[in-house]
Amino acid sequence: xxxxxxxxxxxxxxxxxxxxxxxxxxxGHATLYWYQQILGQGPKLLxxxxxxGVVDDSQLPKDRFSAERLKGVDSTLKIQPAKLEDSAVYLxxxxxxxxxxTIYFGEGSxxxxx
Amino acid sequence: EDQVTQSPEALRLQEGESSSLNCSYTVSGLRGLxxxxxxxxxxxxxxxxxxSAGEEKEKERLKATLTKKESFLHITAPKPEDSxxxxxxxxxxxxxLTFGTGTQLKVEL
Numbered sequence: 001x002x003x004x005x006x007x008x009x010x011x012x013x014x015x016x017x018x019x020x021x022x023x024x025x026x027x028g029h030a031t032l033y034w035y036q037q038i039l040g041q042g043p044k045l046l047x048x049x050x051x052x053g054v055v056d057d058s059q060l061p062k063d064r065f066s067a068e069r070l071k072g073v074d075s076t077l078k079i080q081p082a083k084l085e086d087s088a089v090y091l092x093x094x095x096x097x098x099x100x101x102t103i104y105f106g107e108g109s110x111x112x113x114x
Numbered sequence: 115e116d117q118v119t120q121s122p123e124a125l126r127l128q129e130g131e132s133s134s135l136n137c138s139y140t141v142s143g144l145r146g147l148x149x150x151x152x153x154x155x156x157x158x159x160x161x162x163x164x165x166s167a168g169e170e171k172e173k174e175r176l177k178a179t180l181t182k183k184e185s186f187l188h189i190t191a192p193k194p195e196d197s198x199x200x201x202x203x204x205x206x207x208x209x210x211l212t213f214g215t216g217t218q219l220k221v222e223l
Contacts, residue, residue, distance in 0.1 A: 004157075033211075042118075042201055042213030043158065056210060091157050102148070103211060105157035 002026065004106035006092050012112045018080035021109040025073070025094030031055075032069055033103065034077050035091040043091055049075065082113045116141045118204050120214035127221050130191045135217045137202030138184040147185050149178050150201040152216070158201055161187075192221045 005024040013019050025032050030051050035043035046065065048056040051072040060067070064083070069075040079086055089108040095101040117140045127133055139147065146165055150158035162171045164180040171178050175196065177188045187200055199216040206212075 040215070042203070042215045044213070045210060048210070093157075102160055102163055104160060105150075107155075108157045110155075 006106040006109050010110045016081040020078045021090050023075045023092030029094035031095045033093040037089045084113050087113045116212040118212050118214040124218040132190045135187040139204045141204045141206035143206045146205045148203045152199045194221045197221045
């Protein structure tokens with residue numbers, strides 16, 4: 001079974017530029033998550049989708065971050081304009097259902113903002 | 115607000131020296147306690163899910179246990195390949211996974 005796919009793996013941008021990350025979840029997984037992991041910290045949930053609807057985006061900085069999941073499969077996370085403090089790993093994850101189901105993570109997209 | 119606290123932050127063991135990692139949680143209506151392993155440059159890899167106090171799960175040299183306030187990850191006779199960061203996470207009534215900051219384990223020959 002293929003895992004969660006993410007791209008690009010690495011990105012370096014200047015502050016105030018924009019960046020987009022793509023995620024393809026495990027086939028059949030209805031729930032998709034984007035997490036932000038800053039070096040030395042645990043992952044923090046940014047947004048959770050159930051199919052193509054948003055379940056939780058309470059910790060998403062909506063003035064600069066946006067995410068969409070068209071057709072309930074692939075998802076894109078965008079940052080515009082980027083700030084230095086956005087330097088982190090952006091992890092996409094998926095699970096079969098919302099309730100306490102095992103969440104599987106991708107390898108992450110590493111963002112450095114200079 | 116849900117909280118997950120892991121200790122120690124870092125742990126150095128000699129090969130074969132057994133130890134335990136701690137994860138204490140404050141989650142209303144715990145629905146699941148998860149352990150993940152994370153290698154440098156990789157995403158977290160699922161290890162275990164525990165659902166109720168008294169539950170235990172094992173995989174090779176790892177055993178996870180759960181009480182009403184904390185979970186332990188016991189590592190028996192560790193090998194250098196067990197070196198990684200171990201993350202604990204919990205989900206409660208809001209179905210949101212809250213992570214701890216992890217324990218960085220280094221196993222030396």
